Amino acid sequence: MTPEDIRARLAALQEDDLPVHGGRTLAYVYDAGLAEVDALAREAVAAFAGSNGLDPTAFPSLLAMENDLVAFARSLVDGPATMVGTLTSGGTESCLLAVQGARDSRPDVRDPSIVVPDTVHAAFHKAGHYFGVRVVVVPTGPDHRADPAAVAAAIDDSTVLVVASAPSYADGVVDPVPEIAAAAAARGVRCHVDACIGGWVLPYAARLGRPVTPWTFAVEGVTSISTDLHKYAYAPKGASLLLHRDPALRRPQYFAHAGWPGYTMLNATLQSTRSGGPTAGAWATVRAIGDDGYLRLAEQALCATDAIAAGIAALPGLSLVATPESTLVAATADADLDVFTVCDEMAARGWFVQPQLSYGDRAPSLHVAISAATDATAFLAALGSSVEAARAAGPVPVDAGVAELLRTLDPASLGDAELDLLLAAGGLAGDDGALGLPERMAPVNALLDVAPPALREAVLVAFLDRLARPVPEPVTGSFASGT
Ligand SMILES: Cc1ncc(COP(=O)(O)O)c(C=O)c1O
Structure with a gap:
């Protein structure tokens, strides 16, 4: 590949990634906006x-x-x-x-x-x-x-x-x-x-x-x-x-x-x-950035966090898990609102918020790590309309039989074939067996949410294992020089 080809291919590959700038990716990356x-x-x-x-x-x-x-x-x-x-x-x-x-x-x-x-x-x-x-x-x-x-x-x-x-x-x-x-x-x-x-x-x-x-x-x-x-x-x-x-x-x-x-x-x-x-x-x-710069950036991120926490507390349907003490906010949803659908709706509006599955007697939640570059007003506007859309979409049902199966399956007993079936049933594999993430993650998260942690681990490890395989053909073109 020529240098131009490589640059173009890298740019094309990056188009599928979450943005690292703009303050709208609220997990994985932290943006000073500088x-x-x-x-x-x-x-x-x-x-x-x-x-x-x-x-x-x-x-x-x-x-x-x-x-x-x-x-x-x-x-x-x-x-x-x-x-x-x-x-x-x-x-x-x-x-x-x-x-x-x-x-x-x-x-x-x-x-x-x-x-x-x-x-x-x-x-x-x-x-x-x-x-x-x-x-x-x-x-x-x-x-x-x-x-x-x-x-x-x-x-x-x-x-x-x-x-x-x-x-x-x-x-x-x-x-x-x-x-x-x-x-x-x-x-x-x-x-x-x-x-x-x-x-x-x-x-x-x-x-x-x-x-x-x-x-x-x-x-x-x-x-x-x-x-x-x-x-x-x-x-x-x-x-x-x-x-x-x-x-x-x-x-x-x-x-x-x-x-x-x-x-x-x-x-x-x-x-x-x-x-x-x-x-x-x-x-x-x-x-x-220096000491003074960090003081300003911390003030920005903390003020945005205050605004976001106050906005969530005032938003019917969502409740803060705790009053934030730094720049992280987690919120649970009322019974008539699917929190994973709220995450999907936020993604559709250009905001990445992280779903957190239920744990013990704790309800599932959405989680955000707020950066200095995060615009709280824009975030809350997107969240308000996402909550409305999620409420209109209704709950994400999990079949009672499937839920019971997930609760009782022993992950240690699952071989590759069973894991493949589970991945397909969970929507993590298409009809052709190709692995990938569906457009909307709420149905996948709803299934994972009823599974006990050990089963979640087994299924997700199987998913990662199958994702991380060399493709039959190189990503593009040939690695041999000049072709
Ligand atoms: C409290 C805490 N400890 C450890 C880690 C792990 O950090 P890393 O993802 O850089 O390995 C994180 C990541 O979010 C964290 O929040």
Whole structure:
């Protein structure tokens, strides 16, 4: 393919993606609305895309930028002079490393566990799965915040880490970090605050005079914090920070291996070769926006959040799950309104809002992560008409027999053929067997919603497995030169 062909094809491929600018994609991406900063960051990503953070002596530029980002973050999280940090590829990697480091700091514990509220991000369950650490889940109270007494009661001799969120993704509220950190400290256990989403907003919210539950290193007992640059620092994707109160806490996160004939592998993260692109992109963004810039962006996003929360509270048919404490809003729908249809109607109007399936006795909801670039008035106008359209469309019925089948199916017993049938029945495969998403997702979500979590996982893993297959022909043309 020629360079022109490739550019044209890339542009065509991107047309099917959600927009990353405009403030209307309210999950996955975060938009500062600052075109110049964005352009600068992309230049920085391109300039360092081939540099390798594997060896900081070979690429000292990357080390310098990483240390600078950690220093900037220290001012946000009340970090003591001893605070250190590591740049990772994203929130999940930061959370994984917090768990791995905690596990490896306690070689004396034979059956390590972590204590987490049920609202903790799924990344901690992934960490438990990867690192052979038991995840002890503590139910949250009616306010969706972790219950400190229940967390304290769940800590035992096997506990290597306790986690709190600032804020939790699903509900957007901050856990009572002081009480949880105190309970962990009383047992000599590490306490991680997952501020992946709030880390670059809550400090500015506090500076703007808003009430913010204490969650930083100013809280005694907090030993590590994750905060994502690629969320509310508005950096290009692939950048998060894992911060530790002191170097000794970080030490078990490091991996070195000299017992082979090659170079001594020395890593601070799960990755070994690490592109310099995200580091440079994050550094350029943070330095271009700066402290004052972030204060303004936080004010914009928080004011938009207030307006959106107030608008939802006033909108017949929808109710807030909780009063937002940062920039996340979740809302449930009345019985006569299908919340998944509201999401579809929003998509038809150019807004991506994320459906959240029911969990335990919690109703399904819609979820938005509001960016500085989000126009609250336009959002509420679209939401109002989406609710009307969804109400007019009526409920999305799930056949009682199908619902019963989904509730009772044992996912472990399902082979590929059964999973294929389920995918077809759920509308995730066309008549020709071709996989893809239907125009409207509400019928799929309605089916997933009646399925227990383990069945949802099995069906969606099967879906992903079948999507991620090489196509028989290359995307376009030939990869051989000149054809
Ligand atoms: C609280 C929290 N923790 C962890 C993560 C995982 O971050 P990532 O998607 O960057 O891996 C998220 C993502 O939304 C989050 O909100």
